[in-house]
Amino acid sequence: MSIRVFAFDLDGTLADSIPDLAHAANAARRDAGLATLDVALIESFVGDGTESLVARAMAADMAANFTGSEAQKEALARFDLHYQAGLTLKTKLYPSVANTLNELHDCGYRLAIVTNKPERFTLPLLKELGIDQVFEVIVSGDSLATRKPNAEPLLHVMQQMGVSAAELLMVGDSKNDILAARAAGCKVAFVRYGYGVAINMPDADVTIGRFDELLNWLEAQD
Structure with a gap:
């Protein structure tokens, strides 16, 4: 058929979309007082949904999971604000x-x-x-x-x-x-x-x- x-x-x-995803993830990290990550590393975190991306980006660890902790929920909210403000910057x-x-x-x-x-x-x-x-x-x-x-x-x-x-x-x-x-x-x-x-x-x-x-x-x- x-x-x-x-x-x-x-x-x-x-x-x-990696440039704008990375921009939003790094902005959320900066809001939390963390250093920015290489775009290539953030790219490796993409594919399993936004919650997973945020958990991995905040921990700088592919093995990190989104557990719904207060810190993760705050990071997700910050990521959302930054990403919605720049979906198609690059x-x-x-x-x-x-x-x-x-x-x-x-x-x-x-x-x-x-x-x-x-x-x-x-x-x-x-x-x-x-x-x-x-x-x-x-x-x-x-x-x-x-x-x-x-x-x-x-x-x-x-x-x-x-x-x-x-x-x-x-x-x-x-x-x-x-x-x-x-x-x-x-x-x-x-x-x-x-x-x-x-x-x-x-x-x-x-x-x-x-x-x-x-x-x-x-x-x-x-």
């Missing part, structure tokens, strides 16, 4: 993303967002980037009871759009994207230009180096 729906991750797949769409999304939409493919980013950031970010109108369904990290790598977000997209797993392609840059797709029984495309480390990455159905290579992949399926 041919692909009818594309579900896209956001950070590291459609947009390079955040940009990756090359060919806007054109490819529009072409897919114009060709009749249905598009969705499946991200672990909270809705309070996801919706305004998509709008500021000018791509919000092409997505029929948007599933953020706090939209459902679980998030990627759980299958629930993708199963929700299938239910909302009335399609089967065989008709949906997940497109993302992380292990969570691949695991979620496998759990949901759908195909997955891995974008190697994003934040995920290719080493030890689970196998994807297709790997692309540029976003517009999705169009080439589609043509090859015909």
Whole structure:
């Protein structure tokens, strides 16, 4: 059965948002009297939602978990203020993303967002980037009871759009994207230009180096 729906991750797949995430995380650290961290280190903390990012950034430790302590809740509130004030100071769409999304939409493919980013950031970010109108369904990290790598977000997209797993392609840059797709029984495309480390990455159905290579992949399926 041919692909009818594309579900896209956001950070590291459609947009390079690390500069603004790092800016907000370091601003929260400065508010707490802590030194700033290298952007590359903060990049390694991204992918499991804002709470995890804040916990890891404040501890400067990938193993840190968000436990809901008063200090973490204060840091999260400070992060929110800084990030909401600068969602797109430096955040940009990756090359060919806007054109490819529009072409897919114009060709009749249905598009969705499946991200672990909270809705309070996801919706305004998509709008500021000018791509919000092409997505029929948007599933953020706090939209459902679980998030990627759980299958629930993708199963929700299938239910909302009335399609089967065989008709949906997940497109993302992380292990969570691949695991979620496998759990949901759908195909997955891995974008190697994003934040995920290719080493030890689970196998994807297709790997692309540029976003517009999705169009080439589609043509090859015909």
